[in-house]
Amino acid sequence: MDNKFNKNKNILVNMMRTFYQTKQANLFGEKTLEQKYLELINGEYNFSNEIEVLDRIDWDFKDFTTQYLTHTFHSYPARFIPQIPLTFVKLFTKEKETVLDPMCGCGTTLVEAFLNNRNSIGNDFNPLATLITKVKTTLIDEKEFRYFNRKLAVMKRYLDLDYRRVDERINNLPNRKISKIFNRVVISKLEAIRETLLEVKEEGHKDLFDFGRVALSSTIWSLVENGNGIDVDNLFLKKVKSMQKELNKMAKIAKNVPEVKVICGDARKLEIKTNSIDLIVTSPPYVNALDYYRAHMYNMLWLGMDFDLFRKHEIGGHSHFIINRFRLLSEYLGDMLRSMIEMNRVLKKDKLCVIVVGNSSLEYELIESHKFFAEMGKKIGFKPIKTIFRNIDKTRKYTSADIGKIDDEYILVMQKLDNTDVSADDDNFISEVVREQMISFREQIKKVQGTSIRGRKPTKERLLKNIDKISEAIESIPKDIKIKR
Template sequence: MKMIYDTKQATLFGEKTLERKYLESINGEYSFYRGIEVLNKIVWDFKDFTTQYLTHTFHSYPARFIPQIPLTFIKLFTKEEETVLDPMCGCGTTLIEALLNNRNSIGNDFNPLASLITKVKTTLIDENEFRYFNKKLAVMKRYLDMDYRKVDERINNLPNRKVSKIFNRVVISKLEGIRETLLEIKEEGHNDLFDFGRVALSSTIWSLVENGGGIDVDDLFLKKVKSMQNGLKKMDKIIKNIPEVKVICGDARKLEVETNSIDLIVTSPPYVNALDYYRVHMYNMLWLGMDFDLFRKHEIGGHSHFIANRFRLLSEYLGDMFRSMIEMNRVLKKDKLCVMVVGNSSLEYELIESHKFFGEMGKEIGFKPIKTIFRNIDKTKKYTSADIGKIDDEYILVMQKIDNTNVSARDDNFICEVVRGQMMKFREQIKKVQGTSIRGRKPTKERLLKNIDKISEAIQTIPQDIKICSCNNK
């Protein structure tokens, strides 16, 4: 089967010289070592490359990586019908690229909205189904003039934040009308269309929040639907053989994936102290009937707790990520690659170089770091965190599984030992140089020196902070 990236075909990207050269460089059969050599020749900034095409455009999602990253590793290090895993799949970028290139794929994310978006992006829908869907939407207007008294309960259940003012009675009435129509579609047995509509509704809510309201809700929803239908129709014309796609709403620290079954892992895990995904998605999840509070309690990398000592966030994060890496080792076949894309973070003015932590922890469980690739992020794709500022760059950590780990992701003692070692090394670095991530106004020397004591305190609480269920006590 010829895929869209076959250089003999017209690609999605027109005649852009740089993109065509890049696509030519990753096409073909490569040995493992030849593939590594190709990595060295790629310009990883991908400046001015097309990154939004087909179903990648369905739903905004913060801090997602560009499709060229998973595409590169999929093309160079897997064959058709082999299996690619993204254990923290977010909005499904890796799975889309695997689907387009005839690789089986598994995506996992504890965020129910993320797993829903990924499922919809990778599920082709028959033209007849779309005709039925559009007919249902044509009569949706009868729901859009609901008695405002019926929406008072919804208003009272909104999270108590300023943005709630966006959802006035008119807006809520229209959103409820759309939701009622989608529930009818589900009751009539069209589950894929129901999920498709929920993603369109979620994308509409996202636009409402981002723009501060002032949007014609039903008109925007219908535009989202049309755009998403066009994306799936284009994908349907491209894909002739549909590989297996499995999307799991689950915990990366306890993967529901068979041991030694995966040919490649490509993932972009959350950054510590950068973004609370549950806050970003709470309104979307509310309207879709999802439990965003449960997600908050189990989210990796969130920063809505440990206010008194932020360095406890780091030890918790390292514990969560180490458990996830143990699971990645378990499911990955020997000699295959695990690729982790992550940027630097910041805690109390100190630089957190996550890729270095991951590389060191990987050595403890049978991973061998092969290379670390630095890339600048296109200025139009940068993500800004209130705690970190603008995230300008990121690192691609490439590790090879050279041995099976003999430890379990549930081994608290081992997790604690490794995390303690990493935190002690981090403390020694801070003793030598403080304020490594300062941007703008500098704190006093005395303020920075207090970080050493805080890290020492965080080391003492590692046994309780790295427990998977410790979130219930935060």
């Protein structure tokens, strides 16, 4: 009886796995592009073949399903599509090996590692990012969900009677700023939800507390995007229901639940053991592209998260060096070099480090970050193996055109050849490499100015000033690359 049950369960699990990893089969029996892709990455290859397989993939992944299972939990700016980490996880790791994303954002890499039975570590300085990542990779059993649903049913029953406490609630808000953007009804309801979640935590259900906070955060995000006129409690309850459904599906797909560790920390100083990682897949922030704390300011405030520390250490944030934007570039290159030294340290020898990044622009000049990273890699024990170009969906909201519009992406694949002998704190080494890179960037700009003019036409004099600005930025490298304490 037990055997029969297990056999049926396995069949069901396999059917579900196939269903969620592929789109429904074409009615005429023809394979979809997505099915062909899955066949390719599920094949057995040896190392050099796997690198060749990379050439047979259409990296644009046009019309592929990217929103499934826990990937649907929460929006996050500039996340990459799951097929990027999935490809490398499948081709370059075995079950139970460990995959790292040192700037994991909302945990796309970790979810794909989880679904394919790989252990994973995610690190990000943004506390909202690590909360979302943890919740997307933590299974919760049915009994716990039944307790949670009872709790929410009681909350819903008394919610409308509860408006009398609105003044008290406004006074108790975790931050006064948030009382300015929502009306009184919305504030009262959001606070009632937050209070219920705090009770859940006090009653000892920490995973449910985090699960509920992600649903609340996502609800607040929708309100900020769509305005006050929405039915808050129903929006929240609907979100909870759909998240439960996706997590239950994921529980059925995950074979033996792999280990997951999520760290809220700095990529320039990873709290991870040396030579312990089998694969890194990550996408760092773009220089000057967007401030992550700004994108989620209201949800973070409501969850009582302190984003000041994150703002101070955020890589690529565009709120500093307003007068000379090229100083931002040296700071960014310094931060990325430190992060790459750390990636090299934690990765095992011969394993791959995959960095996904787009071009950006500063003062009308094109910044090809992947080229800077490949050059840095060579100095710290990595061998660049290939750079894959992909078009990305231009309708995705990355950043404003003024800051640097991003419509293509590069996947830099490097192999760790040696342990680097430099440390991420070595300011002299960092200064030296950044200086070399900034000088060669200036030489390039001297030949042609305005390499990234989009729309507006600056004068020639204005563009020539960039050369002086870069020279000035080079002078202040030793100061600008220092980590702010």
